[in-house]
Amino acid sequence: MQLTIDYIPEPTGRGGGEPFGPSWQGVTLPREILDRHGAKVLDPWAVGLDPGETRPDSTVYRADVLLVPGQVLRAREATDWIDAALYDVGLRLSRASIDRARDRELGAETVWMPAVLEIAPERRDVRADAWPALRALRRRLTEESGTDQAIRDGVAQISLDHLFVGSATSGIGSLSLGGEPATSGHAVTDEPGTATRPGYGRVPLTVVAGPPRRRTLEELGGPRITVVTLDTGVAAHPWFLPVTEPDAFLTVDPDGQQLIEDTHPAYEGRDIARLVGYEDLGHLPNPLIGTLNSHTGHGLMLAGLIAQIAPDARVLAYKVMHSDGVVPEEAVHAALDRMLALMDAGRNIDVLCCSFGGFAETGDAAMQALFDKVNQLRARGVIVVNAAGNYATSRPFYLAALSETAVPGPPVAPMLGVAAKNPDGTIAIFSNEHPAVRWRAPGAMVVSTFPPQFSGAQSALLATGERASLDCDAMGPFCGWSGTSFAAPIVAGVIAAELTRTIGQVGVDPVERARAVIDRMIEDKVARPEVVRI
Structure with missing residues (x-):
C-alpha cells in the first residue's frame, strides 16, 4: 500500500459539536503525575473572577512557577514591582530564581525562564498558586498608569508554565x-480477545x-x-x-x-521530576x-x-x-x-x-x-x-x-x-x-x-519453560x-x-x-x- 498524506485546503467544520469539547478533555492527568511534576489543573469553575473578567479555560501548569522573561528577572526595579504586586496574594519571586537569571548570559532576544513563587515575608497560611499570582500582576497593570513602560511591557509577557x-x-x-x-x-492493558x-x-x-x-x-x-x-x-x-x-x-x-x-525551576530541596541527559531512561x-x-x-x-x-x-x-x-x-x-x-x-x-x-x-x-x-x-x-x-x-x-x-x-x-x-x-x-x-x-x-x-511487566499470559504466548x-x-x-x-x-x-x-x-x-x-x-x- 502506498503511503499517502492528505492536505485539506478548506476543512469543513462539524456542526452540532461543542467547539471546545467537554471541559475535562485534556486535563485528566492522574494525581500521581501531577504530583511528580509539581503541577495542578486550572478548574474554570473554581477560580475567582473580577468584574468583567472572562472565565478561563482548563489547562495544566506548574503550581508555583511563572514563566518570566529573563531580562525582567535581571532588572531589580522590575522584580521589586512584581514582588509588590504579588504581596497581595502573599507571594514573591524566589531569590534563587532571580539569582539564576542574573548569573546567566542573555542575548538580545527574549528568553523565558521559570521563576518559582515563595511565601512572602510575614505572610502565613498562603497557598502558592501561579494562576492567582498571574491575575494579581495583570490586575495591578490595569490599576496603575504611572508604571515605567519597560516594566509594563515585560510584566505583560509573564505567563503560566504550562505542561504539555x-x-x-x-x-x-x-x-x-x-x-x-x-x-x-502498560503497552496493552487487556488480554488479547477482549x-x-x-x-x-x-x-x-x-x-x-x-x-x-x-x-x-x-x-x-x-x-x-x-x-x-x-x-x-x-x-x-x-x-x-x-x-x-x-x-x-x-x-x-x-x-x-x-x-x-x-x-x-530553581526549587530548593523539592523532589520534582527533572529532565536529565539526552537518553530515554x-x-x-x-x-x-x-x-x-x-x-x-x-x-x-x-x-x-x-x-x-x-x-x-x-x-x-x-x-x-x-x-x-x-x-x-x-x-x-x-x-x-x-x-x-x-x-x-x-x-x-x-x-x-x-x-x-x-x-x-x-x-x-x-x-x-x-x-x-x-x-x-x-x-x-x-x-x-x-x-x-x-x-x-x-x-x-x-x-x-x-x-x-x-x-x-x-x-x-x-x-x-x-x-x-x-x-x-x-x-x-x-x-x-x-x-x-x-x-x-x-x-x-x-x-x-x-x-x-x-x-x-514481564508477565506473559501463558508460559511453560521456553514457550510463551505473546506478552x-x-x-x-x-x-x-x-x-x-x-x-x-x-x-x-x-x-x-x-x-x-x-x-x-x-x-x-x-x-x-x-x-x-x-x-x-x-x-x-x-x-x-x-x-x-x-
Whole structure:
C-alpha cells in the first residue's frame, strides 16, 4: 500500500459539536503525575473572577512557577514591582530564581525562564498558586498608569508554565477516550480477545526488513537535511549507529541538552521530576511492579519513522519529554533557544517535529510567547510540524492550533498541524480536528523502532519453560503504536525527503525553499514513497 498524506485546503467544520469539547478533555492527568511534576489543573469553575473578567479555560501548569522573561528577572526595579504586586496574594519571586537569571548570559532576544513563587515575608497560611499570582500582576497593570513602560511591557509577557503532553495513545477505552497519558503505563492493558479496547496501544512486532539504505555524504553531494525532534530522548537500537559516530543518522547535542537540564525551576530541596541527559531512561512509574511508563520509547519511534522515509537526512534529538509523556514549557523554550543559537552559528536545521501539545487557559494569547519563538525559527526557513492531539475534540490544541495563524512581516516557513489516519484512510477515532489542522497522515498502528532494552511487566499470559504466548509488555526492537505523535514525524520525514532533492541548489532563500517544498507536496498529492513491484 502506498503511503499517502492528505492536505485539506478548506476543512469543513462539524456542526452540532461543542467547539471546545467537554471541559475535562485534556486535563485528566492522574494525581500521581501531577504530583511528580509539581503541577495542578486550572478548574474554570473554581477560580475567582473580577468584574468583567472572562472565565478561563482548563489547562495544566506548574503550581508555583511563572514563566518570566529573563531580562525582567535581571532588572531589580522590575522584580521589586512584581514582588509588590504579588504581596497581595502573599507571594514573591524566589531569590534563587532571580539569582539564576542574573548569573546567566542573555542575548538580545527574549528568553523565558521559570521563576518559582515563595511565601512572602510575614505572610502565613498562603497557598502558592501561579494562576492567582498571574491575575494579581495583570490586575495591578490595569490599576496603575504611572508604571515605567519597560516594566509594563515585560510584566505583560509573564505567563503560566504550562505542561504539555505527548500525543501517543497508550490504550483507548470507551470511557477513557482522549485521556493521555494513560494511567497504567502498560503497552496493552487487556488480554488479547477482549473487546474493551480497539488496540491502539503499543504492541511488540517482529520486523524482518533492515533499515533503508543511506547514501554517503559523497553520494549525496551536500549537507544532510536536519530534522529536530523534541521528545523523550534517544536509546540504543540495532538500526542506528551510536550517537557519537560521525555522520550517524540519530544525533544529539550534549551542550544544548545541558541547557535544557539547567532550565529546571530553581526549587530548593523539592523532589520534582527533572529532565536529565539526552537518553530515554525509561523511568518506571512503580519499580515494584515494573510497568513501562506511557511514553517510554516515544522519541525512538519518531526517529525510526523518519529514517524509513528519509534515510539520507539526520535526526537531532532533544529530550524535553519525560517518559510519562509530560513536557514542561520551560524545556521547550530552552530547546528552541538552543536551535536559534545553532543556526546563528551556521548550523543548518530544516524541520522541527513536535509530537506533543496542550490546552491553554486563554486561547492563542496564552501561547503567544511560544509562538513568537517558533516563528523566529520559521523566519530562518525551518518548517514546523505539530501533532494535532489525541483527545477526539475540536478544542484548540497548541501548537497545532496556531499552524494557520498569519505572521506579520516578511514571509516565514510553513507550520503544519497533522491529524492521524487509519489504514483505510478514515480519520482515526482519537484524532483531534481543528481548522488549522490541514494535514492527515497514517497514525494508527504504525510500525517503527523501539528500545529493545525496555521491557514491561514481564508477565506473559501463558508460559511453560521456553514457550510463551505473546506478552504485550515484553517489548522487542520494534512495535506498532498509534497517535498523532506518529503522523507528525511521517509528514516531517516526507518533507525531509523532498528537501533532500534540493541539496544541490545554491543561492536559494531558505524560506522560499521551504514554502516551495510544501506547495509541491500539496500539488503532488504527497504520495511517498512510490511503490515498485518486485
